[in-house]
Amino acid sequence: MSRCREPKDCALLREDYLECLHHSKEKKRKISVKPVVKKNQGNVDHVTGDKIPKSFVFSREKLPGPLKQLQMDLRKLMLPYTALNLREKKRNNLRDFLNVSGPMGVTHFLILSKTETASYLRVARTPQGPTLTFKIHEYSTAQDVAQSQLRPRCPQDLFKNPPLIVLSGFGSGEQHLKLTTIMFQNIFPAIDINTKKRKISVKSVVKKNQGNVDHVTGDKIPKSFVFSRGKLPGPLKQLQMDLRKLMLPYTALNLREKKRNNLRDFLNVSGPMGVTHFLILSKTETAPYLRVARTPQGPTLIFKIHEYSTAQDVAQSQLRPRCPQDLFKNPPLIVLSGFGSGEQHLKLTTIMFQNIFPAIDINTVKLASCQRVVLLNYNKDTKLIDFRHYSIRLQPVGVSRRIRKFVQKHQVPDLRSLQDVSDFVTKAGYGSESEADDEAATVTLASDLGRVNRASTKSAVKLQEIGPRMTLQLIKVEEGLCSGSVIFSEYGIVGDKKKQEENQEEDEDNQDDDDDDLEKK
Template sequence: MARKKKGKAKKNNRKNARLEDVEVSKDPHTFVFARGNLGTNVQQLVMDMRKVMEPYTASNLKVRKKNILKDFVAVAGPLGVTHFVSFSKTNSGLNMRIARLPKGPTLYFKVHNYCLCKDIVSLLKKPKSSEGQYRHSPLLVLNDFKKDSDSTSKEIVNPHKLCATLLQNMFPSININKLNLNHVQRCVLFNYVADTNSIEFRHYNITVRPVGMSRRMKKLVVQSDMPNMNKCKDISDYLMNRGDGSASESELELDDPNNKVELSQKMVGKGNLKNCQSAIKLTELGPRMTLELFKIEEGMCQGEILYHSLVEKTEDEKEEIKTTREKKKQIKQMRKAQQEQNVKKKEELKTLNKKRSLLGMKRGHEDNDDEDDNARWYREEVGEEMERDVIHGNGPSRKKRKFIPHDRKQKKTTRGAKSPAHSTNQHKHNKGPRRKSFKSRK
């Protein structure tokens, strides 16, 4: 049977798949998980955050109680995971932690309020969700993150600038020349409020509608269902008549000049043509959170504290902390060196034991050869086979007596003699009373 040749389309698809894999591997990936015992609402919040970070996240990640942070770090390397988003609960409230792999930094947020996706959908009159909106990463928007630090001159780290850079690196970068507008269907907003020193997190769905048409014209062009024109003599009466009342709030948002955008590409939907004006509308998907940044660490959930909004330390205390951390590092290095030395010693002992065992095996073969030579010489000179004990030098062979246990040994008795069971002294060993004779009964 001749094999079928592969067509050009199949080869091109394989090449494109390889290119996509290389591009996807460069994009940032995240793990979203919970630490400790949390309620059902927080578990649902974790699942909602996984939806936000799709498709570059493990949506079906299973976490056990025995798992520690080192387990996630060990798995993250081969899978190409670059960020961790973990939730934990304390007596003060709910906390969120964002860490950059493998060397940090780590940002700690306090979650003041949160709202789940199901709660937001229940509040909306017309919730919208486009098909395949979670196949592509969302668009990131950072609002009012100040580049200049508001802190004192002593502080080197600008927390808000560092937070902005970390959030930017969590989502894949956008190439404007290669971007397909149909892939931009979601938006993630981080809004910094300076008065309360908090960050508002929102997640929206993006829809685009054509602008420059009346409401009745949109029904004819955009909507698939035809309107009712029984009372109109001509289509001009339907288009020119304004008897439907005022526009709704959503249409007022579309008519806002700030929402109008000129499209550079043709998008999905009727009327969304190239080089034509369209309006952007956002509908909230959820979840919703209000965060407060209170701590930044240099390493991966450990290391020097770069910023803390609640605790302030003097320079002497910082130096003491640095010295203690350096001492711990030195002790750790010493332990590693000792472990390596112990491992080397064990390996050397193994090799020595192997050599000794091989030498012993060789000597055993040599002794057997000498015994064979002695037996051959004895056979040629004497004409008989040499006994085995003589070869080994143990002297003449002797038959060993069989071992008989004490219980099996039986005494030989003559026919006339009584057996030991019928001896007169048997009543001494018996526990019961002695049997009376027939005369004593009378």
């Protein structure tokens, strides 16, 4: 072997084949070092060309337990470009972190601190700033958010990629807001929407969100929470469960309530889950009440429940109660009657109940999805609202019950008591079959529905009550969510009465002054 370190120094030894072979191998080995440069390219943002932003999340003083958990949550949020298990010691100062940040490529510091009055978060650009100092008014840790959800979701691979950043309301043009925008935009890696991976991920998100959008109105599908405020007796608890089943499938059927939960807890959860309405049951010494509220800012309709029957009570009063398993897979239709008097509170009631269920398009709706209907009938004389819940059933006209059951169930009938098969076909059915032949209750189907009801044939529409049943009276309308000014009150608005009395007193005072002036003249 040659003692020369470089192949160029071996020019005089070219005649030696082994020496030249040795230096050719050395040259290939040095060329193979180039992939190290490719590894370093992984720290460069392919969109901006700059190095990928990395961060340190640490504290400057001793933090209480919740703030320590918040610090750990911020580290997880900044993954994968942060030090999750960054160790801090009392003797470490800011210069120590700054000395380490350079070789490690750290571009930002997130520093938590606590004073006697409040907690603070500093977001700083290394090594020369600037630094934004934020006062933390309220905060919830990731554990608190997960405990407030019915089905918390946090898969293991969720933090393999950095998050997207969305800024809203920072476009006022003020200098400090512009600086805040630039700081938070640069704290996460930039994305290129034209890259293949980003395109696929964005498309999947759009498809998931399309399932929550009403294809008729273009708005998000209304969802609801049904819960109580205060302790309810047994029958009212059953009524609450029946209302949850009525609002299916866009409600939380197994919503858990605790004594320490207040209205703000439900409101905080409603936003991420897309909940648009609250149905709140309560009980006083005089009567039970039902509040129907629009989230997050109202209005709120307060109904007094004069009478009610649960779904179980309705089923026990029927000879043949009907409630198939797939009855609640689709939302019910809504029918309002008697609300067209033009009064403001009735218009508001109409809009509220129309928007509490998804809208339908009569040109594209599938008949198989129309299985339930909610009927609200307003009586002008008594000012009461009859609340009913029915299931919709179609039966072919002119077909006996025996034949219909045979076609639907495909079961071999019992013919032992009959002399001939024709007896099974021609034998009269039950007396209630005459109701199906009523012309007022028949429709001509545009498409096939099931095995019995065929297109362009007449079918009888039958409604069977499934409950719950309520008799309601609108007593108050509040502008906000269970708060705010009173828009309508059945017993009169106290504020308006006071204003009327004040105006009458002013008019009387003005008339007295005019009379005094006339007497002087």
